Amino acid sequence: DGGITQSxxxxxxxEGQNVTLSCEQNLNHDAMYWYRQDPxxxxxxxxxxxxxNDFQKGDIAEGYSVSREKKESFPLTVTSAQKNPTAFYLCxxxxxxxxxxxxxGTRLLVL
Amino acid sequence: QQQVKQxxxxxxxxxxxxSIINCAxxxxxxxxxxxxxxxxxxxPALLIAIRPDVSEKKxxxxxxxxxxxxxxxxxxxxxxxPGDSATYFCAASIGGGADGLTFGKGTHLIIQP
Numbered sequence: 001d002g003g004i005t006q007s008x009x010x011x012x013x014x015e016g017q018n019v020t021l022s023c024e025q026n027l028n029h030d031a032m033y034w035y036r037q038d039p040x041x042x043x044x045x046x047x048x049x050x051x052x053n054d055f056q057k058g059d060i061a062e063g064y065s066v067s068r069e070k071k072e073s074f075p076l077t078v079t080s081a082q083k084n085p086t087a088f089y090l091c092x093x094x095x096x097x098x099x100x101x102x103x104x105g106t107r108l109l110v111l
Numbered sequence: 112q113q114q115v116k117q118x119x120x121x122x123x124x125x126x127x128x129x130s131i132i133n134c135a136x137x138x139x140x141x142x143x144x145x146x147x148x149x150x151x152x153x154x155p156a157l158l159i160a161i162r163p164d165v166s167e168k169k170x171x172x173x174x175x176x177x178x179x180x181x182x183x184x185x186x187x188x189x190x191x192x193p194g195d196s197a198t199y200f201c202a203a204s205i206g207g208g209a210d211g212l213t214f215g216k217g218t219h220l221i222i223q224p
Contacts, residue, residue: 004154033211040120042200042214043155050209058211090154097207099145102154 003027004103006091011108013078013085021076021106023091031096032074036060037088037105046089049074050096078108086110114138115203117215125223130188132218134201137182141203145212146175146186149198158199159186191222 004025013019025032031050035043045058049068063082068074074093078085088107092100116135124130134144145160161168161175161184168175174187188195198219202212 031209035214040216042117042216043202043212044214045211048211056210092154094208097143097209099157099160100208100212102147102156104154105152 004091004093004101006089006103006106008106009104011106012111013108014111016080018077018079019108021078021089021091021108023074023076023103024072025074025091025093025101025103026072027093027101028071029093029095029101030071031094032068033092033094033100034058034064034066034074034076035090035092037090043090046076114213115201115215117201117218119218120216121219121221123221123223124191126191126193128191128222130191130195130220130222131185132199132201132220133183133185134203134215135181135183136203138203138205138213139182140205141213143204143207144175144177144184145202145204145208146173147200147202147214149200149217155200188220191220193222193224196220196222 007022033048034046047066049055065077090105091103094100146158147155148158149155159170172189177184198217201215204212
């Protein structure tokens with residue numbers, strides 16, 4: 001089955017801890033994206049990558065970091081600098097311009 | 112600065128009726144306008160998308176109407192069904208979305224049986 005997988009489904013973060021969210025796709029897409037969703041706020045772009053070993057900041061990149069070492073993978077790290085990390089995190093991919101396909105999401109909660 | 116404004120925030124429609132959700136944008140460089148449907152706890156899924164060179168696009172019961180001069184676009188769901196109950200997001204982008212999408216805040220649609 002082709003698609004996007006995100007893990008874990010739920011993630012708990014303690015104060016001062018960095019956590020990493022996984023995103024993998026087997027659609028052979030060049031571009032990958034991370035969005036954050038808060039209740040009543042829609043989706044906001046955190047980071048995106050159009051090609052391996054290159055990525056750009058989105059609208060709300062502060063407190064987050066990413067890497068793109070492989071075409072299939074685009075992990076997101078929520079650092080301790082992100083003071084309000086509780087949200088639903090969505091990964092997407094596309095061939096570049098055109099339809100973005102979303103994964104099932106990871107819900108991050110703070111202990 | 113909210114570049115895509117979506118209304119209403121919530122909407123209740125009777126089964127068989129027409130659901131209408133509206134969006135307005137500010138950036139005239141936007142050239143791709145998709146609509147996404149999201150069920151609770153799931154990722155959004157593309158419903159239908161339009162580019163500004165056409166005024167209307169229809170796919171099954173879903174239609175996008177686009178008014179370039181007014182910088183507005185809307186989603187119409189004909190013969191609304193209880194299974195259509197979900198949150199709907201409009202979005203806009205430059206260059207077809209390669210640099211990411213700008214989303215509206217969403218509309219929570221409930222179709223009453």
